[in-house]
Amino acid sequence: xxxxxxxxxxxxxxPFAIFFAIFLGYPFFYALYLSFHKVTDIYDAFNxxxxxxxxxxxxxMKDVEFWWSILxxxxxGAITIPLSIFVSLILANLLHRTFSLVKLxxxxxxxxxxxxxxxxxxxxxxxxxxxxGIITQLLQRIGINIPPLLASPKTAMLSVAIAxxxxxxxxxxxxxxxxxxxxxxxLYEAASIDGAPPWKQLFYITLPMLKPITLFMVVxxxxxxxxxxxxxxxxxxxxxxxxxxxxxxxCTKVAGLYLFRNLESLKLGYAxxxxxxxxxxxxxxxxxxxxxxxxxx
Amino acid sequence: MVNKVKAFIIYFWxxxxxxxxxxxxxWMIITSLKPIGTGLTLTIIPxxxxxxxxxxxxxxxxFGRYFVNxxxxxxxxxxxxxxxxxxxxxxxxxLEFPLKRPLFGMFLSVLMVPGLMFxxxxxxxxxxxGWINTYKAMIIPHxxxxxxxxxxxxxxxxxxxxxxxxxxxxxxxxxxIFLKLIVPLSGAMIATVxxxxxxxxxxxxxxxxxxxxxxxxxxxxxxxxxFRSAHEExxxxxxxxxxxxxxxxxxxFIFAQRYFIxxxxxxxxxx
Numbered sequence: 143x144x145x146x147x148x149x150x151x152x153x154x155x156x157p158f159a160i161f162f163a164i165f166l167g168y169p170f171f172y173a174l175y176l177s178f179h180k181v182t183d184i185y186d187a188f189n190x191x192x193x194x195x196x197x198x199x200x201x202x203m204k205d206v207e208f209w210w211s212i213l214x215x216x217x218x219g220a221i222t223i224p225l226s227i228f229v230s231l232i233l234a235n236l237l238h239r240t241f242s243l244v245k246l247x248x249x250x251x252x253x254x255x256x257x258x259x260x261x262x263x264x265x266x267x268x269x270x271x272x273x274x275g276i277i278t279q280l281l282q283r284i285g286i287n288i289p290p291l292l293a294s295p296k297t298a299m300l301s302v303a304i305a306x307x308x309x310x311x312x313x314x315x316x317x318x319x320x321x322x323x324x325x326x327x328x329l330y331e332a333a334s335i336d337g338a339p340p341w342k343q344l345f346y347i348t349l350p351m352l353k354p355i356t357l358f359m360v361v362x363x364x365x366x367x368x369x370x371x372x373x374x375x376x377x378x379x380x381x382x383x384x385x386x387x388x389x390x391x392x393c394t395k396v397a398g399l400y401l402f403r404n405l406e407s408l409k410l411g412y413a414x415x416x417x418x419x420x421x422x423x424x425x426x427x428x429x430x431x432x433x434x435x436x437x438x439x
Numbered sequence: 440m441v442n443k444v445k446a447f448i449i450y451f452w453x454x455x456x457x458x459x460x461x462x463x464x465x466w467m468i469i470t471s472l473k474p475i476g477t478g479l480t481l482t483i484i485p486x487x488x489x490x491x492x493x494x495x496x497x498x499x500x501x502f503g504r505y506f507v508n509x510x511x512x513x514x515x516x517x518x519x520x521x522x523x524x525x526x527x528x529x530x531x532x533x534l535e536f537p538l539k540r541p542l543f544g545m546f547l548s549v550l551m552v553p554g555l556m557f558x559x560x561x562x563x564x565x566x567x568x569g570w571i572n573t574y575k576a577m578i579i580p581h582x583x584x585x586x587x588x589x590x591x592x593x594x595x596x597x598x599x600x601x602x603x604x605x606x607x608x609x610x611x612x613x614x615x616i617f618l619k620l621i622v623p624l625s626g627a628m629i630a631t632v633x634x635x636x637x638x639x640x641x642x643x644x645x646x647x648x649x650x651x652x653x654x655x656x657x658x659x660x661x662x663x664x665x666f667r668s669a670h671e672e673x674x675x676x677x678x679x680x681x682x683x684x685x686x687x688x689x690x691x692f693i694f695a696q697r698y699f700i701x702x703x704x705x706x707x708x709x710x
Contacts, residue, residue, distance in 0.1 A: 147534070147535040147536060148534050148535070148536060148613060149536065150534070150613045151530040151534040151535070151536035151539075151613075152530075152536065154526040154527060154529055154530035154534070154613070154617070155526070155527045155530045155531075155542070157522075157523050157526060157527075158523040158524065158526065158527035158583055158588065159527070159542075159583075161523065161579065161582040161583040162546060162549075162583035162585070164564070165557075165561060165564070165579065165580040165581075165582070165583060166549050166557065166583055166585070167545075168560075168564070169557050169560035169561050169564060170552075170556075170557075170560070172560040172563065172564065173556065173557075173559055173560040176559065176560060176563065188563060188566060188567050233453075233456060236449055236452060236453050236456075237453070239449070241446065243450075247453050247457060249692075249693070249696060250457045250460065250461055251456070251457065251460055252692075252700070253461075253689060253692055254460060254461070254464070256638055256688050256692055256699065257642070257685050257688055257689070258641065258642040258644060258660050258684060258685070258688075259642065259644070260642075260644040260660045260663070260664065261659075261660055261663060261681050261684045261685060262463065264663060264667060264677065264681055265463045265464070265466075265467045265678070265681055266463055268466075268467075268470070268674060268677065268678065269462075269463055269466060271479075274479040275479075276466060276481060279481055280481075305463075308459065308460050308463075311460070312460075313703070316700060316703065316704065317704070317707050320704050355707075358707055365553045368553050368555070369553040369554050369555040371555070371645050372644050372645060375664075376664075397555075398555055398645075401555060401558070401559070402645070405558065405559055405562065405649070410559060410563060413559045414559045414560065417555065417556045417558075417559050417560075418556075420553060420555060420556065421552060421553060421556050424552075424553050425551070428551075
């Protein structure tokens with residue numbers, strides 16, 4: 143046995159570690175630092191920082207627009223996550239067999255997942271356009287009149303969610319397909335001998351065996367929903383606007399969009415505080431989902 | 440007979456789903472081939488089909504330049520990240536050293552953090568370095584690709600230690616082992632990491648939107664965002680620009696499908 147211990151290991155790690163430290167490690171703490179400060183001169187934002195204790199966080203707790211944006215992000219997740227899981231499961235089950243065209247279909251379903259969210263959002267906005275977009279026009283021809291989907295408070299969020307589910311469902315399909323291939327056939331054979339009907343096999347074998355994948359979809363889905371930005375920037379810009387009490391709020395103004403607007407106007411301290419609260423919410427929800435789905439990490 | 444009917448039903452539904460999923464892209468291409476000003480018509484075959492939208496978008500609206508910018512950022516970004524990941528992964532997979540586990544854990548912890556978290560402080564850092572409107576700003580903050588390194592570590596661990604030991608007995612040093620043994624044996628996974636990083640940069644819209652404010656530095660999606668707000672009504676041009684933006688990833692995916700799929704499956708199932 144030759145010793146593999148070597149100080150030279152550090153030489154291989156150092157280049158990676160340097161860029162990690164400057165652009166991923168330090169920023170975490172710098173964001174914490176920024177969140178306790180306020181920009182006093184927006185023309186010299188990075189030198190005119192004033193320490194304001196917990197001011198940003200206190201303001202954040204009382205900021206209706208912020209909590210609304212979190213709520214909208216969670217609503218987005220609450221629609222897209224179950225919908226994606228459902229569509230992915232169906233696709234994976236349809237594709238889980240050995241016919242010659244499986245690969246071709248798999249390629250077609252998966253490709254949109256790799257494409258830029260913003261560009262896909264622009265294309266969907268064009269499809270949804272009112273009154274001349276193709277969806278509106280086609281439905282009109284068969285006698286269905288629909289409101290402007292992206293501009294109506296009731297349909298805006300759902301429309302974005304459907305578009306993004308169709309774009310992203312190839313990811314879940316791929317994971318579930320791999321999961322299905324890993325379930326031992328003997329389980330089904332045993333169940334068949336015992337006389338279990340197909341639906342029982344689905345609920346007592348297939349779904350429980352796929353649970354780790356479902357958990358993964360839920361957790362990454364939550365992180366994704368809280369980070370969502372480009373689809374809303376591209377399709378709705380945060381609108382349409384509704385009135386709730388004395389507040390004017392955007393029906394699709396999600397946390398990512400709210401953070402972007404604050405960053406754009408160089409409210410760095412406030413934007414940093416938003417980032418931290420988002421992080422905490424993401425961690426809590428992920429932990430709770432893991433508990434609920436009762437899967438070991 | 441029953442099996443044939445069943446197969447037909449499955450094909451039928453798969454085809455319906457596939458058309459729904461791909462419809463936006465089909466319609467995008469159809470629209471991009473229509474003469475300017477007719478983008479909202481429902482004709483399926485453009486009369487006559489024209490490439491003038493592409494020509495106009497690439498030259499008059501400078502998407503040619505944006506495309507080159509995207510290409511530079513994605514290629515150099517992917518190359519740099521892949522080199523750094525491969526080197527670090529070798530140390531974690533095949534060498535022993537003090538603080539190995541805590542270091543690895545620290546790197547991986549970043550994967551639990553929503554990407555949006557880093558945008559604000561990274562912007563502040565890049566701004567203070569005076570990097571706004573440079574390729575550096577788009578590339579360097581993303582050089583440490585933790586996910587890519589994780590994939591490579593997992594892969595390199597499957598290379599038998601005996602091979603490394605044998606090379607060492609023959610007098611090879613770490614650098615030789617890395618270059619002559621580990622890199623060639625990890626070729627497929629290195630390609631996967633390169634492609635996934637390329638795809639990441641090609642789609643890194645929010646970050647590029649923040650750090651590229653000068654027209655000459657726009658990437659394709661940033662250019663599209665600006666074009667969209669100036670010329671919302673030029674649908675045929677907008678769709679041509681979208682098609683140009685989607686083309687490279689589509690081509691790469693069609694030719695290198697197994698690398699993408701393997702990388703994503705390994706990342707999700709072991710991660």
